[in-house]
Amino acid sequence: MSNPRILAIETSCDETAAAIVEGGKTLLSNVVASQIEIHKRFGGVVPEVASRHHVENMTAVIEETMSSAHVTYEDLDAIAVTEGPGLVGALLVGVNTAKALAYAHQRPLLPVHHIAGHIHAADLIADIKYPAMALVVSGGHTSLIYMPERGEYEVIGETRDDAVGEAYDKVARTLKLPYPGGPEIDRLAANGEVTIDFPRAWLEADSYDFSFSGLKSSVLNYIHNANQRKEEVIQENVAASFQASVVDVLVERAQRAVSAYQAQQLIVTGGVAANHALREAMGKTFPNDGDVELVIPPLSLCTDNAAMIGAAAQVVWEKDVRAGYDLNGQPGLAIK
Amino acid sequence: MTQFQLWSRSTEDTLMIGERLGHMAEAGDLFALDGDLGAGKTHFSKGLAKGLGVQAMVNSPTFTILKVYNGRLPFYHIDAYRLDEDGEEDLGLLEYMEGEGVTVVEWASILRTQLPKNRIDITLKHVDDHVRKLDVYSNHDRYEPVFKELTKR
Ligand SMILES: Nc1ncnc2c1ncn2[C@@H]1O[C@H](COP(=O)(O)OP(=O)(O)OP(=O)(O)O)[C@@H](O)[C@H]1O
Ligand SMILES: [Mg+2]
Numbered sequence: 442m443s444n445p446r447i448l449a450i451e452t453s454c455d456e457t458a459a460a461i462v463e464g465g466k467t468l469l470s471n472v473v474a475s476q477i478e479i480h481k482r483f484g485g486v487v488p489e490v491a492s493r494h495h496v497e498n499m500t501a502v503i504e505e506t507m508s509s510a511h512v513t514y515e516d517l518d519a520i521a522v523t524e525g526p527g528l529v530g531a532l533l534v535g536v537n538t539a540k541a542l543a544y545a546h547q548r549p550l551l552p553v554h555h556i557a558g559h560i561h562a563a564d565l566i567a568d569i570k571y572p573a574m575a576l577v578v579s580g581g582h583t584s585l586i587y588m589p590e591r592g593e594y595e596v597i598g599e600t601r602d603d604a605v606g607e608a609y610d611k612v613a614r615t616l617k618l619p620y621p622g623g624p625e626i627d628r629l630a631a632n633g634e635v636t637i638d639f640p641r642a643w644l645e646a647d648s649y650d651f652s653f654s655g656l657k658s659s660v661l662n663y664i665h666n667a668n669q670r671k672e673e674v675i676q677e678n679v680a681a682s683f684q685a686s687v688v689d690v691l692v693e694r695a696q697r698a699v700s701a702y703q704a705q706q707l708i709v710t711g712g713v714a715a716n717h718a719l720r721e722a723m724g725k726t727f728p729n730d731g732d733v734e735l736v737i738p739p740l741s742l743c744t745d746n747a748a749m750i751g752a753a754a755q756v757v758w759e760k761d762v763r764a765g766y767d768l769n770g771q772p773g774l775a776i777k
Numbered sequence: 778m779t780q781f782q783l784w785s786r787s788t789e790d791t792l793m794i795g796e797r798l799g800h801m802a803e804a805g806d807l808f809a810l811d812g813d814l815g816a817g818k819t820h821f822s823k824g825l826a827k828g829l830g831v832q833a834m835v836n837s838p839t840f841t842i843l844k845v846y847n848g849r850l851p852f853y854h855i856d857a858y859r860l861d862e863d864g865e866e867d868l869g870l871l872e873y874m875e876g877e878g879v880t881v882v883e884w885a886s887i888l889r890t891q892l893p894k895n896r897i898d899i900t901l902k903h904v905d906d907h908v909r910k911l912d913v914y915s916n917h918d919r920y921e922p923v924f925k926e927l928t929k930r
Contacts, residue, residue, distance in 0.1 A: 454840070528842060530868060581840030602819050603837045611814055611839075654837070658815035662906060773845045 445518035445758055448506070448542070449751035452535030453527025453555045454581070457498035458747035459506040461517070465564050465755025470510035471741070471748040474498040492530035499538050506747075514546040521551035521754030523558065524764070525774030526581075532770030540766055551754045552764040554776050556582060557594065561756065562742040562749035563708045570734065574704035576695050578719075579711035579745075580606035583651045585698050586776065592756045594776045597698060598649025605687060605713045608653040612660050612683055616676055627716050630684040633677025637663060639686040649698050656686050688722045696726055699733050706734045714743040781913040781924040791817045791901075791909060792824035797923055798897075799828020802879040804850055806917070809885030809892055812901030817909050818883040821901065825881055826852050838883070843870065851878030857887035 444464035451458040461469040474494075507513070522539035525532060543550040559582075560575045575586045583605045585598035603611070606623060613622020618629070639659050642652035660683050667674045699707050709723055714737055727735035742749055785791040798808070808825065810818040819837045826835040829848035838844040838856040846852040853873040860868075874880045874893055885892060898914040913924055 526841065528868075599834055600836050601834060602823075604840060607837060607839050615814065650834075654815065654819065658906075661813075661815050772841065772843060 442518060445755070446512070446516060447519045447521050447551065447751050447754045447758070448503075448517050449521040449553070449747040449754055450503070450535045450539050451523045451555070451558065451745060451747040451750045452495045452499070452531050452538075453523045453525070454531060454745055456745040457495045457502050457534075458745065458750075459502045460747035460751045461506060461510045461512060462565075462748060462751025462755070465561070465752045465758075468565055468748050468751075469512065470506045471746060472502050472506045472509070473741075473746050474502050492528070492534060495531055495534035499534060503538070503542075514542075514548070517546070517548055519543075519549045519551050519754065519758060520546075521553050521750055521757065522768075523555050523750055524552040524768065525771030526555060527770070527772060529770055529772045532772065536768055536770045540768060544766060550764040550766075550768060551757045552762070552768055553750045553753045553757060554774060555750075556584065556586070556776050557753040557756065558749040559710045559743075560586065560588070560594075560708060561753035562710055562738040562746075563736045564752040564755070565742055565748060566738055567734075567736045569708070569736070570705040572702060572704050573706040573708060574695070574699050574702060575708040575710060576691065577711045578605045578691065578709070578713035580604060580610065580713075582711060583653075585649045585694060587698070587702050587704070592760055596776060597702075598651065598694060600651040600653065601644075602652055602654035603657060605651070605653060605691070606711075608657050608687070609713070611657055612679075615661055615664055616674075616679065618676075623713060623716065626680045626684060627718065629677045629680035630718060631681075633675065633679070633681030635682045635685045636675075636678045637682035639663075639682050641686050641690050643690070643693075649694055651690065651694065653687070656683065684716075684718050688716075688718050691719060692722050692726050695723070699727075704733065706736055709735070709737045710743050712744045714738070715740045778914055778916050779921060779924075781915070781928050783911040783913060783924070783927045784930070785817070785901075785909040785911060787907055788817070788820055791820050791911075792827070794911070794927060795821040795824025795826075796828040797927065798920065799825040799848075799879070801919060801923065802829060802850065803919070804877050804879070805875065805895075806879045807874050807893060807896040808879075808881045809889075809896050809898045810881060810883050810901065811886050811899070812909075813903055816901035816903050818901060821899070822854055822881045822883065825879070826854070829879060842868065843873065845873075845878075851876070853878050853880040855880060855882045857882060857884040860884075860887050 458473040460471040583600040609623040618625040831848035902910040
């Protein structure tokens with residue numbers, strides 16, 4: 442069967458999500474119960490409520506996914522779930538739900554890597570052309586992944602300290618902006634000017650790794666020093682200057698990686714791919730009439746969701762990989 | 778309880794201090810780190826992991842809260858930054874700290890009441906762009922000679 446209908450479940454971090462995807466391409470339904478509202482109340486902390494809320498949300502999310510796609514379990518060919526990486530307790534909720542459903546309805550169980558999910562979100566809006574390069578940018582991840590062909594992933598660069606989204610959140614907190622900080626900085630930056638020369642961590646000339654802790658420290662120092670000297674901190678300018686540093690590095694890395702590996706496509710994905718400045722800069726660097734096609738999934742497929750897990754599960758299905766009922770959540774799972 | 782004060786004059790210095798401690802770390806050892814954003818907790822942890830023989834890239838565990846690595850011993854890198862001060866959450870973190878590996882906790886004061894008593898507390902203070910002061914409280918005799926030596930530098 443080449444077009445299996447897959448129910449996919451994702452609970453690796455804060456979102457409880459389920460989706461039904463056919464043949465890795467067609468989205469029949471896509472439901473996300475976000476905990477952003479809860480996090481807003483607590484300023485972004487308290488993920489321990491995550492596991493509990495996953496449990497509370499799971500049943501309703503799956504029911505809505507099934508009913509809005511107008512399918513029954515008879516119509517499904519497999520159950521897919523994010524196996525890792527992520528928060529231990531959170532992953533387990535999804536894994537156990539998927540195992541129970543697979544067992545109860547005697548359907549194969551497909552283990553999916555969360556980052557493969559982010560990458561294959563691209564399958565839902567375009568045809569990935571190999572060799573392809575993916576830049577995955579989110580709160581917990583900043584990686585460049587080379588894909589010589591479908592189903593093969595090679596991490597060629599990753600962050601050595603903070604992830605991009607993490608740097609955004611930490612800088613936002615220091616500027617006392619509401620949670621989530623990324624969109625706030627993006628919004629402020631649009632009205633600001635690049636007046637401060639924050640550092641760019643270029644690292645070694647041949648490296649595809651990232652480092653954002655130096656930038657984080659530098660922004661903190663700037664704010665700290667300005668406060669001590671009782672100088673006004675123009676938030677818009679700090680945001681614009683910080684964002685300029687982030688975007689410069691991401692674009693340079695992506696551009697160098699794409700040309701060294703002769704990738705036909707660049708996929709930019711993960712929560713931070715929603716960032717306007719990043720989208721604009723990538724769009725300029727990889728124009729429509731250029732040699733390299735730029736694919737950035739829409740916001741709803743960039744942030745954590747299960748549609749992307751369903752798309753990546755198609756690859757797992759094609760490779761004939763099936764999980765047993767001993768499947769476990771793997772917090773530190775590497776992508777292969 | 779013995780107190781030490783160490784100075785780090787660069788990022789490399791902090792990495793080196795962590796590495797020295799990582800060389801001698803044994804199963805069940807717990808390092809509880811505090812200090813402001815960007816004080817160098819993650820870099821200290823990277824050094825310690827290196828001393829433990831971890832080959833993989835050690836980066837910030839802020840979002841995932843726990844990262845597990847394999848070195849000479851397992852290395853558990855925990856970050857309480859996103860956790861709730863007084864939540865009675867059961868993330869099972871304690872099981873790691875009392876387990877077979879070596880644990881470093883960033884933003885440890887958030888978990889203070891839940892941490893095992895037997896630990897090494899280190900507070901990193903930002904002095905200037907390159908200099909950090911490390912205040913150490915330890916009740917491990919095993920580390921005393923190294924801390925003494927590092928104090929003298
Ligand atoms: N002496 C020093 N020791 C450690 N780091 C230093 C030193 N001097 C400068 N730095 C820089 O400060 C930054 C420390 O960042 P790091 O992410 O390690 O801090 P952190 O305490 O883990 O922050 P967070 O609170 O966000 O977890 C790095 O960019 C590092 O290069
Ligand atoms: Mg840190």
